[in-house]
Amino acid sequence: MSSNTLLVAGGRVLRPDFEVVDADVVIDRDDGVIDAVGPDLAVDHEVDETLDAAGGLVIPGLVNAHTHVAMTLLRGYADDKPLDAWLREDIWPAEAELGPEDVRAGAELGLVEMIRSGTTAFADMYFHVPEIVDAVDRAGLRARLGHGVVTVGKDDEAARADVEESVDVAREYDGAADGRVRTAVMPHSLTTVAEPLLREAVDAARDAGVPVHTHANETREEVEPIVDERGERPLEYADDVGLLSETSFLAHGVHVDEAEIDLLAEQDAAVVHCPASNMKLASGIAPVQDLLDAGVTVALGTDGAASNNDLDLFDELRDAAMLGKLGADDAAAVPAAAAVRMATEGGAAALSLPGGRIEAGAAADLAVVDLDAPHLAPAHDLVSHLAYAVRGSDVRHTVCDGQVLMRDREVLTLDAERVVETARKRAVDLVARAE
Numbered sequence: 001m002s003s004n005t006l007l008v009a010g011g012r013v014l015r016p017d018f019e020v021v022d023a024d025v026v027i028d029r030d031d032g033v034i035d036a037v038g039p040d041l042a043v044d045h046e047v048d049e050t051l052d053a054a055g056g057l058v059i060p061g062l063v064n065a066h067t068h069v070a071m072t073l074l075r076g077y078a079d080d081k082p083l084d085a086w087l088r089e090d091i092w093p094a095e096a097e098l099g100p101e102d103v104r105a106g107a108e109l110g111l112v113e114m115i116r117s118g119t120t121a122f123a124d125m126y127f128h129v130p131e132i133v134d135a136v137d138r139a140g141l142r143a144r145l146g147h148g149v150v151t152v153g154k155d156d157e158a159a160r161a162d163v164e165e166s167v168d169v170a171r172e173y174d175g176a177a178d179g180r181v182r183t184a185v186m187p188h189s190l191t192t193v194a195e196p197l198l199r200e201a202v203d204a205a206r207d208a209g210v211p212v213h214t215h216a217n218e219t220r221e222e223v224e225p226i227v228d229e230r231g232e233r234p235l236e237y238a239d240d241v242g243l244l245s246e247t248s249f250l251a252h253g254v255h256v257d258e259a260e261i262d263l264l265a266e267q268d269a270a271v272v273h274c275p276a277s278n279m280k281l282a283s284g285i286a287p288v289q290d291l292l293d294a295g296v297t298v299a300l301g302t303d304g305a306a307s308n309n310d311l312d313l314f315d316e317l318r319d320a321a322m323l324g325k326l327g328a329d330d331a332a333a334v335p336a337a338a339a340v341r342m343a344t345e346g347g348a349a350a351l352s353l354p355g356g357r358i359e360a361g362a363a364a365d366l367a368v369v370d371l372d373a374p375h376l377a378p379a380h381d382l383v384s385h386l387a388y389a390v391r392g393s394d395v396r397h398t399v400c401d402g403q404v405l406m407r408d409r410e411v412l413t414l415d416a417e418r419v420v421e422t423a424r425k426r427a428v429d430l431v432a433r434a435e
């Protein structure tokens with residue numbers, strides 16, 4: 001009789017209620033689903049592959065709910081500037097030189113980095129999306145991908161073509177990679193897409209049955225012109241054009257007032273908090289505890305590697321907890337468990353993707369964190385460790401959809417050495433072209 005069972009053996013498991021228990025995890029590799037969680041499961045199961053989790057903690061795979069994965073090529077290229085100048089003076093001119101092969105190389109580098117730090121699902125807004133779809137297919141992660149639309153500074157025809165590309169990509173690739181790739185229509189932001197085209201994009205997303213993802217309320221400079229021109233807050237405008245719904249997810253949400261927070265809660269739209277990017281670009285401090293108190297779904301994102309400068313979601317967890325306290329002027333705000341929840345269940349909910357929980361019937365997306373390192377001793381509270389002390393490099397194994405993506409720190413789905421080498425070369429050529 002053929003079976004196809006993966007056993008994650010001998011570790012501790014973070015349950016959905018955040019209790020930590022000694023348990024094995026049995027996974028059906030064909031279905032990509034967790035069959036059972038409990039002690040000594042090896043005895044009753046015929047096992048095809050075993051991952052050793054002894055001395056480790058099994059957690060849901062982390063969800064990086066907002067990034068531009070191919071921007072790894074621009075890591076360290078332009079730092080120490082505010083958003084608007086950074087985009088216009090450095091990033092957009094460099095991105096104008098990016099060809100499909102560059103995007104593929106940058107995406108693969110980012111995927112290797114995410115696998116190596118326990119991320120199993122992510123959302124990406126970029127261009128040359130077919131290259132990213134293919135890279136995700138081979139790397140084995142789960143993703144919600146889309147083409148970012150910018151219409152300002154373009155003539156009507158070019159602007160319209162950008163919207164069409166976003167909609168076409170969303171329609172064509174939804175369900176690709178055996179269903180691991182889902183899509184969204186992705187207008188870049190409320191200020192970089194003109195109103196009529198924003199409305200068209202939102203309507204087309206609804207017709208296609210896919211979510212909308214955009215940057216919103218990231219900087220004060222972005223909020224003010226909307227308030228001045230329209231006499232309403234950005235998220236009131238977003239709601240007017242139909243952008244807020246239970247499937248939409250907005251990156252940043254830094255400068256949101258009480259009425260906007262209520263609107264997000266009412267419409268059940270999610271916010272992707274990107275603390276490192278917000279700190280680095282000095283964009284501001286998102287009111288994360290207020291969002292959570294209002295019942296808004298909050299996820300975590302790294303944003304692109306050029307504003308972070310890495311894709312390690314454990315850093316983001318720690319930054320979210322730290323910055324949440326500073327912003328609320330309250331050390332009890334954004335406690336460890338809340339940060340861990342944002343990086344797991346919150347992310348899966350925001351992206352409408354499976355995962356985020358280790359329990360029977362859930363998607364088999366998980367990471368095994370090594371607890372042996374000196375910076376993780378002693379182990380009074382493992383949820384605290386996940387928020388404040390674990391680093392991406394502590395991840396021993398990564399599994400997505402029942403497939404082992406990394407075993408004992410070796411990435412199995414991509415040739416990590418070759419990926420890094422190719423990205424290095426491409427980045428050097430890119431910068432030479434852009435200068």
Ligand SMILES: N[C@@H](CCSC[C@H]1O[C@@H](n2cnc3c(=O)[nH]cnc32)[C@H](O)[C@@H]1O)C(=O)O
Pocket residue numbers: 068083087091092095125126127147148149150162188189215218277303304307
């Ligand atoms: N089709 C569009 C590309 C949009 S992709 C998404 C864009 O978001 C940019 N981006 C990265 N980080 C941020 C951020 O924090 N805020 C706003 N935009 C960002 C990124 O560099 C990329 O150009 C065009 O014709 O320009």
Ligand SMILES: [Zn+2]
Pocket residue numbers: 066067068215251303304
């Ligand atoms: Zn972004």
